[in-house]
Amino acid sequence: MKHMGRWRPLAEDGLLAMGMAVLVTAIVVLTPRTGALDIAAALAGSLALVAWRRAPLVTLLVSTVFMLVLTVHGQPGPVAAYPVMVAVFAATWAGRLPAAALASVVFLGTDLAVNLPEITESVEGLQGSTLLIGWFVAAGVAATVTRHRQAYLEEAERRAAEAEHTREEAALRRASEERLRIARELHDSLTHSISIIKVQAGVAVHLARGRGEDVPPALLAIQEAGGDAMRELRATLEILRDTDPSDRDAPGSGLDRLDDLVERARSAGLPATVTVSGTSRELPPEVDRAAYRIVQEALTNVSRHAGGAAAVVRIDYADGTLAVQVDDDGEADPDAPPIPGTGLLGMRERVAVLGGRLRAEPRPEGGFTVRAELPLGEPA
Numbered sequence: 001m002k003h004m005g006r007w008r009p010l011a012e013d014g015l016l017a018m019g020m021a022v023l024v025t026a027i028v029v030l031t032p033r034t035g036a037l038d039i040a041a042a043l044a045g046s047l048a049l050v051a052w053r054r055a056p057l058v059t060l061l062v063s064t065v066f067m068l069v070l071t072v073h074g075q076p077g078p079v080a081a082y083p084v085m086v087a088v089f090a091a092t093w094a095g096r097l098p099a100a101a102l103a104s105v106v107f108l109g110t111d112l113a114v115n116l117p118e119i120t121e122s123v124e125g126l127q128g129s130t131l132l133i134g135w136f137v138a139a140g141v142a143a144t145v146t147r148h149r150q151a152y153l154e155e156a157e158r159r160a161a162e163a164e165h166t167r168e169e170a171a172l173r174r175a176s177e178e179r180l181r182i183a184r185e186l187h188d189s190l191t192h193s194i195s196i197i198k199v200q201a202g203v204a205v206h207l208a209r210g211r212g213e214d215v216p217p218a219l220l221a222i223q224e225a226g227g228d229a230m231r232e233l234r235a236t237l238e239i240l241r242d243t244d245p246s247d248r249d250a251p252g253s254g255l256d257r258l259d260d261l262v263e264r265a266r267s268a269g270l271p272a273t274v275t276v277s278g279t280s281r282e283l284p285p286e287v288d289r290a291a292y293r294i295v296q297e298a299l300t301n302v303s304r305h306a307g308g309a310a311a312v313v314r315i316d317y318a319d320g321t322l323a324v325q326v327d328d329d330g331e332a333d334p335d336a337p338p339i340p341g342t343g344l345l346g347m348r349e350r351v352a353v354l355g356g357r358l359r360a361e362p363r364p365e366g367g368f369t370v371r372a373e374l375p376l377g378e379p380a
Contacts, residue, residue, distance in 0.1 A: 009053060010050075013049065013050050013051070013052060013053060014050050016049055016050075016052075016086075017046060017047045017048070017049040017050040018047075020046040020049055020082060020083055020086065021042070021043050021046035021047050023046075023079070023082070024042040024045070024046050024076075024079055024080070024082060024083065025039055025042045025043055025046070027076055027077075027079045028042045028070065028074060028076050028079070031074060031075075031076040031077070033074065033075070034074040034076065035074075037069070037073060037074075038070050038073055038074035038076070041066040041067070041069045041070040041073070041074075042066075042070055042076075042080075044062065044066045045062065045063045045064075045065075045066030045067045045070065045080075045083045045084075046063075046083045048062035048063045048066070048083070048087070049063065049083060049086055049087065049090075052086065052087065052090035053090070056087070056090040056091045056093070056094040056096060057091060057094075057096055057099055059087045059090055059091075060084075060087040060088065060090065060091045060096070060099060060100065060103050061103075063083040063084050063086070063087040064084050064087065064103045064106065064107055066083075067080045067081065067083055067084050067107065068106070068107060068110050071107075071110060071111055071114055072110065072114055075114060075115075077128075078128060078131075078132055080111075081107065081111070081132055081135065081136070084103065084104075084107050085135055085136060085139045086139075087103070088100045088103060088104055088136060088139050088140060088143070089139045089140070089142060089143040090143070091103070091143075092139070092140050092143035092144055092147070093143040093146055093147050095147065097140075097144075100140060100143075101140075104136045104140070107136075108132065108133055108136060111129070111132065112129055115128075115129060179240040179241070180240065180241065182240055183237050183240035183241050186233065186236065186237060186240070187237060190233055191230070191233060194226055194229050194230050194233065195230065197222065197226045198223065198226030198227060198229075198230060201219060201222045201223040201226055202223055204219055205219055205220065205223055217266075217267040217268075217269075218267065218268055218269065220267055221264050221267030221268045224260075224264055224267070225264055228253075228260070228264075232253060253289065253292045253293075253296075254283070254285070254288035254289055254291070254292050255283065255288055255291055255292055255315065256288075257292065258274065258292065258295065258313070258315070259274070261292070261295065261296055261299070262274055262299070262313060265299045265303065265311070268303060269303075270299065270302060270303050270309075270310075270311060271310035271311070272299065272310070272311045272312070272313060273310075273311075273312050273313065274313045274314075274315070275312065275313070275314045275315070276314075276315045276316075276317075277314070277315070277316045277317070278316050278317030278318055279317055280317055281317060281376075283322065283376065284376065286353075286354060287322060287354060287374050287375075287376060290350040290351065290353075290354060290372075290374060291315070291322060291324045291372070291374060293346075293347070293350060294324050294326075294347050294350065294351075294358075294370065294372050295313055295324060295326060297343045297344075297346065297347055298311075298313075298326035298347075298370040299311055299313075299326065300343065301343055301344075301368075301370075302326070302328045302330065302368070305330070305368075308330075309328040309329050309330035309331075309367065310328065310329055311326055311327065311328045312326070312327045312328075313325075313326050314326075314327075320375060320376050321373055321374065321375055321376060322373075322374045322376055323371065323372070323373050323374075324370075324371070324372045324374070325369065325370065325371040325372075326369070326370045326371075327363065327367060327368070327369045327370075328367045328368050328369075329366060329367040330366070330367045330368060331366065331367075332362035332363070332366065332367055332368040333362060334361075334362040334363070334364055344360055347360065347370070347372065348360075351372050351373075351374065354374050354375060355375055356372060356373050356374040356375055357372070357373045358370075358371070358372045358373075359371045359372075
């Protein structure tokens with residue numbers, strides 16, 4: 001398409017030159033007292049229009065010279081002015097107004113001198129010369145208007161592009177300010193609360209061990225979860241405070257921490273097992289994080305909504321796809337699908353961004369299932 005667009009103006013100019021050559025040559029042939037010199041001048045002056053876009057001054061010079069030869073020798077009438085008027089239009093459009101004016105004056109002066117007897121003897125001759133002058137003036141005016149209109153359109157496009165760039169910069173600035181505001185809020189609220197939870201859990205573990213008592217698994221799970229929450233919160237704050245977080249890989253959790261995640265779930269009282277099938281491979285960072293978050297959210301939902309249930313986590317490495325599935329044997333009713341909360345909505349958004357598919361629904365045999373299929377693309 002680009003190749004065709006590049007050749008289209010040349011083809012249009014070629015058709016214009018050929019059409020003008022046919023018109024002028026036909027009239028010259030039908031005019032008495034014309035010969036081979038006149039036909040050659042008509043062809044040369046007309047075919048020079050093929051370069052009116054790329055070399056307007058050369059076109060103006062060649063057309064004017066050969067049409068002057070035709071006017072003086074063959075006297076075919078107004079038709080000899082047609083190529084010169086097009087060349088004057090081209091030169092004026094290109095900003096060469098003095099050259100266009102000089103060529104117009106030379107050609108019109110020569111034409112008046114050649115046709116002076118006819119002009120003085122008849123009204124028709126005077127009207128023809130006046131009309132010819134009007135044509136040249138009209139060609140110059142049309143070229144000037146076209147030139148200014150093109151300049152106006154180019155300036156409007158430039159201003160529109162600048163305005164769009166300014167809007168994009170303003171949007172990026174507002175987004176950056178909003179990220180910093182969110183980072184401050186998270187730091188001032190969640191960081192303090194999670195730190196207190198982690199410290200209190202650590203104190204409780206220390207006191208229990210100091211008294212020689214067994215530390216409850218749930219307390220250890222709280223202590224470990226607090227540490228992981230702090231680590232992930234710091235990673236999130238780094239992303240929010242980064243001026244351009246798309247330029248680097250965001251730190252976070254992936255399937256390499258799946259065992260720790262499942263172990264914490266067990267410590268909190270949720271029986272959970274993990275099954276991995278297929279050939280394990282290095283995953284794209286965004287897929288790795290999404291898979292971890294989906295398992296994390298699914299296990300959290302099992303703990304909250306399916307008390308006493310057991311969960312099975314399945315990771316399947318297939319060709320070009322990573323399948324993540326979490327099943328539980330709770331009491332979910334197939335006839336009463338759950339109302340999607342922020343957890344399910346977040347999972348769907350993560351999967352949708354990666355172009356994958358998510359299924360979250362009660363199982364016919366009882367319990368609930370969450371299955372996400374994430375495209376892997378090329379190996380990381």
